[in-house]
Amino acid sequence: MSFIRVYSRVLGLLGPERNLALFIAFANIALAGLQFVEPVLFGKVVDVLNGSNERAADAVWVDTVRLLGLWAVVGVGSIFANIAVALYSDRMAHRRRLGAMAVYFEHVLSLPLAFHGERHSGRLLKIMLEGVDHLFGIWLAFFREHLSTFVALIVMLPLSLFLNWRLGLLLIALIILFACLSVLVVTRTEQAQGKVQSYHSELAARASDALGNVGLIQSYVRLFLEAQQLGAVMQRVLAAQFPVLTWWAAVTVLTRMASTLTVISIFVVGTWLHLHGKASVGEIVSFMGFATMLISRLEQAMGFASRLFFQMHGLAEFFGVMDTKSGVVERPDAKVLGRVTGQVEFSHVSLTYDGKRPAVSDLTFSAAPGNMVALVGPTGAGKTTAMALLHRLWDPQEGVITIDGVDIRDVTLESLRNNIGVVFQDSTMFNRTIADNLRVGRPDATDEEMIAAATQAQAHEFIMAQSDGYQTMVGERGSTLSGGERQRLAIARALLKNPPILILDEATSALDAMTEAKVQHALKQLMAGRTTFVIAHRLSTVRDADLVLVLVAGRIVESGPYRELLDRGGTFANLVATQQGGALPT
Ligand SMILES: Nc1ncnc2c1ncn2[C@@H]1O[C@H](COP(=O)(O)OP(=O)(O)O)[C@@H](O)[C@H]1O
Ligand SMILES: [Mg+2]
Missing domain, CATH: 3.40.50.300 (P-loop containing nucleotide triphosphate hydrolases)
Known part of the structure; x- marks a missing residue:
């Protein structure tokens, strides 16, 4: 994402408080304008005093008091503008920061499991915390510095031409020269900084991965190795960061030099112009004021430009997550599905995760209310996927799933999932x-x-x-x-x-036989009166199934009641025989 795009998007997040934001922005622009008036007044006072020898004391006095009175008004105006900015910008930044966090949180939690499978939760957390911190900083800086700096450099600087165009041109030329040098450094360091940021992300991912696997690390005595590897990443971070820092140190020195150089130039050129009657002492004083102010503005501008560059990566990541669309989209006219009776139909349902190999293919079956349907078959056959489709963790590429005759894509996700209960292997x-x-x-x-x-x-x-x-x-x-x-x-x-519909995905597979017996009893209670889909490894547990679906490589190869399938002597009968023979279930 480009610099400008990210920046405008950051400001766009202030949208919910647009009016307040505009008010603060306006106060800030007023502030920038008032700051510019001060050196002008200073110069005018100097000119009045400078010419006092040739005028009546009263006239000088009146002029001076008038100017000082104006100055006082400007001072008071600045104070009020400052108070407004200070008071409101902080509060607003704090509010919007939490607002952005809430939006991110809700958005991430609504993203499909596929998204979360690919991303580490620690990383998502880091992206959020870092992202909102950056947002906060930029908003504050925008109101306190960016705007007034922008106004000072773009609007006020040209206006100085009206005061004395020769000195004005000199000032503009000097400012442009230093701005160019600074931009040069920024572009030079941009790539390197990107690398630094990606190392930082790697560091965070590694650390949180290790923290999430403390048991593994301790039992395999990996503490030393893990620490060493983390140290290696840290070395890389520093190695990439140092050259960038050198450049930025150069910029700092440069702007200091620029400041001195500008002041001296204005003095020298101003004196020469004064001797030739082309500039008054007051104008020279005013331009000294402009120069120091603009240089410090420029310094500020470089400061936040550099900070922004350091933050770009984190912000781009933050927006990247925010832009991730949920694979399962609710229709705008989705209806609320009331409590269903539990009639479930799959009709020619197919899904592929990777666009090549089907995870489930042409599934067609129906379950009557209160029925128990068993899905059996080897690992990777597509059983979990079939059930994920039922509560819409994904949508199938082909086919239709209906509950009580209603296409599940026509109802709200919430009402659909309210009708379905799931118990996983590892709850x-x-x-x-x-x-x-x-x-x-x-x-x-x-x-x-x-x-x-x-x-x-x-x-x-x-x-x-x-x-x-x-x-x-x-x-x-x-x-x-x-x-x-x-x-x-x-x-x-x-x-x-x-819920009227229940999915038990290997609910007892991780348990020992004794515990399983206990849990089986509890499961029986749970299943009573509900349409239940049972995915089970131990086939003995699905003996009561009204319908057994045997899946192999995403397809239903056999289906029917338990006894009937057993008698048929096909794939299912083989599976059962293998298990009874004491072999490990697949
Ligand atoms: N989130 C996913 N992304 C990509 N492929 C997946 C995902 N979940 C499952 N698969 C693949 O789809 C196939 C079916 O998996 P699954 O439904 O979990 O099988 P089962 O539950 O029968 O063991 C497998 O080949 C598996 O690797
Ligand atoms: Mg599974």
Whole structure:
């Protein structure tokens, strides 16, 4: 993204408070204008005093007082403009910063799982925090410096020509010369700075990856190696950063020099002009004032230009995430799907993730309300994908899925997902209390309802055995609980949500036989009266299925009731025989 585009987009984010922003901007421009008046008045006073010998004392006095009075008015005006800018710009920047964070947060959470699979959550967090910090800084600087600097350099500088065009030209020439030098440095360092930023990102990704895998690092005694590798990245960051810093140090020295050089030039040229009657002493004084002011403005401009360059990368990343579109789009006229009975139809449904190999292909089947449908087949056959399509984590490229006869693309995502409960193999939990985790799908559930659900899911007992009962914190991703406990909480969570359609994706696969038996019982409770899709490795667990779909490489190769398939002696019968023979399930 180009510099200007990012910059204007940053300012565009102030849109929700446009009027206030315009007001502050106006106050700031007034401020810049007033600053310019001061050196002019100073020069005029000097000229009045300079010519006092040839005039009556009274006239000199009146002129001086008039000028000083004007000066006082300008001073008071500046004070008010300053107060307005200081007071409102900070507040607005703080508000918009949190606003931008909220928008990013909601946007990222709504992005498809495919997006999150490719990106590290630590990285997304870094992009957010860094992005809003940059936004904040730029907004503040915009109101405090950018605008007034811009006005000073672009508008006021040419106006100095009216005061004394010879000195004005000299000043303009000098300012342009230094601006060009500075731009040269900026463009020189741009690429190098980009590299620095990408190393920084690598650093953050590495660190957060390591922090997320502490167990792995400790058990494989990788501490030393990990630290060493991180150190190596840090070395690269510094190696790339130093040349950039050298250039910027040069710019700083240069602007200092520019300041001195300009003042001396104006003095020398001004004196020569004065001796030839082409400039008054007051004009020289005014231009000295302009020069020092403009040089400091230029210095400021270089300062924020450089900062902006350091921040460009982070901002581009921030906007990149904001621009990522969700693969699953809700239609503008999407209806709200009420509570369904649970009639699910797949009709010639196909999806490919990579555009080459189909993940599921031509799936056609139907499930009546309250039915249990089992999806079986080897790993990678497309079972999870088929169910992901049902609650629209993706949309199929071909085919239609309907619930109660309604195309699921015609209803709102929220109402669709409210009708579907999912229990995964590895149920994750928020790092909150057990009660909070149970209420995830129904925040307004009463304590009685929650306890009833937990009891049905065989979870009440172990919850009560915890130190704080339902108020026990479960640790990050539920790490303080065992797998079986987590699964039973996940089942209770789904029970509480009470959806008419249920997806159990290998809900018991990670459990040992004893725990599985316990969880199976809880699952039976959960499945009662719901259309349930069960993905299971242990085929014995789907004996009651009304319909078994055998998937191989994304296609349904066999389907029918459990017994019927067994009797048929095909793929399914083979799978069952293999498992009963004690071989590991695929
Ligand atoms: N998010 C994804 N992006 C790309 N390919 C995927 C994704 N999820 C699954 N796949 C691929 O799609 C195929 C089906 O996967 P999946 O539905 O998870 O199978 P199953 O649940 O039967 O083990 C596999 O080849 C898998 O590698
Ligand atoms: Mg799967």
